[in-house]
Amino acid sequence: MSEIIDNHGLMMYWAFDEGTGATALESVSQVKDDIQYVFNQAEFTEPSPPQWRQGAMGNGLLFDGYSTYIAHPVNVGASDGGPKYLSALSIGVWVAPRSYEWGEGGKLAALVNRYNADRKQGYLLGMFRHGSWSFQVGLEGGDWKELWSPEGYELPKNEWSYVNAVFDGDQGEIKLYLNGSEIASADLPRGSRLAEAADTDVLIGKNNHSTLLAEVFSLHMFSGMLDELKIYDKALSAEEVAASYRQVLDSHGGVRPQLKYDDIKLDRTPLLADRHRPQYHVSPPAHWMNEPHAPIYFDGQYHLFYQHNPLGPFFHQIHWGHWVSKDLVHWRDLPVALAPEKDQLAPDGIWSGSAAYDADGLPVLFFTAGNDSASPNQSVALARSTYSADGDPDLVRWTKHPEPLIVQQKGIGAFGDFRDPFVWKDDDGWYALVGSGIEGGGGAALAFASQDMLNWTYKGPFFEADIQKFPYLGPIWELPVFFPLGSDKQGVSKYLLLVSPVGKGADVEVFYWMGQLDKQNLSFIPDQEEPQLIDVGDFHFTGPSGMVDPKTGRNIVFTIAQGDRTSELEYKSGWAHNGGLPLSVYLREDGRLGIEPIQELQSLRGAKRLSLRDKSLAEANVLLGDVQGDMLEIHLEIEPGSATQFGIKVRKSPDGEEETLLYYDLKQTMLLADRTKTTQHPGEKCSGVQGGKLELLGENLKLHVYLDRSMVEAYANGLKSLTTRVYPSRKDALGLEIWGDGELLVKSMEIWDMQSIW
Known part of the structure; x- marks a missing residue:
């Protein structure tokens, strides 16, 4: 003493x-x-x-x-x-x-x-x-x-x-x-x-x-x-x-x-043994996160930031958390990059944004500055890395520009809703999309341009929703993301726009359009008026952000995987939410949007647990009998035969009292997850059937499934994903089973153990 x-x-x-x-x-x-x-x-x-x-x-x-x-x-x-x-x-x-x-x-x-x-x-x-x-x-x-x-x-x-x-x-x-x-x-x-x-x-x-x-x-x-x-x-x-x-x-x-x-830093060690906490999905060391954002590649490393409450697993007092990686798979925790400070810029929260490069090629962060004493209380602000001043190879230290860059004026968008800048640079300057809406109308992404990254000119709505036709697109859009997709077969340059609707009547999912860029007017012309979903998992794949990877040229999308739990269980667990797997999105030969988990995830494969070809349902399930796990990668191709509904049960207890069914409904052309038997825990929320449209156009069902404790992600035929959460009460809910309502053929199936990134 x-x-x-x-x-x-x-x-x-x-x-x-x-x-x-x-x-x-x-x-x-x-x-x-x-x-x-x-x-x-x-x-x-x-x-x-x-x-x-x-x-x-x-x-x-x-x-x-x-x-x-x-x-x-x-x-x-x-x-x-x-x-x-x-x-x-x-x-x-x-x-x-x-x-x-x-x-x-x-x-x-x-x-x-x-x-x-x-x-x-x-x-x-x-x-x-x-x-x-x-x-x-x-x-x-x-x-x-x-x-x-x-x-x-x-x-x-x-x-x-x-x-x-x-x-x-x-x-x-x-x-x-x-x-x-x-x-x-x-x-x-x-x-x-x-x-x-x-x-x-x-x-x-x-x-x-x-x-x-x-x-x-x-x-x-x-x-x-x-x-x-x-x-x-x-x-x-x-x-x-x-x-x-x-x-x-x-x-x-x-x-x-x-x-x-x-x-003194937040320590993930007590959480590593949590049987529901994902082990190869990116997550904060502890406490709360919502969307990851502002991905950028610099000096041999990828940086990814995230909305974070360092005080606990609840939504409050938002900061920018920070990870760094050499391969987009194995991430290191770094100190909080941006925090609210006693200033006139962002004393009340550092909300979502993006990253870009300045004229010297150095990273800069664009963020939504929260200041409740201002009207509106949201503006676009900037922070610079100290990289050139003191080395700082991990980009740990950032200095905020003292004044907001863009302050919303009345008549520009829905006044008071103005956030989540997405910024990119080309040979002609810098461009920004800001999430907002149209007064009395629907959600919109607003367009701005700059020659020096500090002084911005409003160019009008980049794209806006017809809320009468599509009321689920809501009155406000958040988190716009805009990518070049390359040229189609006719040589037309195509682009991808992602948004997240919020507000009254909004379906909070990641919607997208493909279309063309009118650069002169800085506006977007969609190929089809009606948007599509990347993921059909019902509010488990949200909060989009993205980057064009300068190392590989890929368009990579990051999301939050919502936890789908009560506040009481988040308190007990000490964590809330994690990132989804990084996705590569691209223009397919058939003109549709391709969606695939990045190839680097293969580096996490451990032992190969199963490899089979051309087996009946019964034969496949005999071979599956010895395969158990809650950290697995599964490749599965099913030829339906006489079956009209078919798929795979995961996280199945030996008696089948707990299980989650991922399946395709041929008649309804829908990819679905049945969680009616997922858990018997009285406090967990996961239940019911969720899913959405998937047109296979005569192809066999090709599922690429990732199990990571409570995470279940199913990627179907490179076209759609279905992200959901499962929290079985039983520790023996680790089994797998092929399922169908008729005779089917398992054309191929491969399963690997997956390793933790921590």
């Missing part, structure tokens, strides 16, 4: 030196407090204790931002009816934030607190938006006093800071100290008393009055490291605060303790 400079007046002390286990000793009372943590008990993965790391002194405790906290019961007053008012209170703690909270309802993410807001009693030391922090106390008589850190004294992320808060009622003072020095003070009436909050626990890492989100998630939780928490019933002097700070510095050679990024 760390040495204590002065025990006098010390009421509570957590050294956090345990380094293991799910309790933390409060040294004065010798009470071992339970540390609440989602994986103390685990339904889908191996139980694991809270995360301990190297601290400022000895060990420290890592708080995950949504489930980790300590409740320490306190007996108010002595048994003889002693005082319930304090003349003094001091708190000292070493703090290393990993993320900042948004500050819903003006509340603090608590470091330590014991207060009753209604009665204006107790105390609260916590953090607010963008690293600001505050000490707040309830005084006898019902006054609530707040002292805030001044500008320039915010707590930096991923670094140790020493924080002290002092209430001195006799002197009538309240003070804040940062790293041993006073930074703020306020006067109180002399003789003030702090009113203790009766019947209230001391909470560490959680606000006594946290707001509940989605009926499950407590906001205002601390994310990061805490160490050496001390609470005194006396007012520490400036000399005592400085001495306490120096004590820690002296143990580190006279400098502030250094924190390794690997000790």
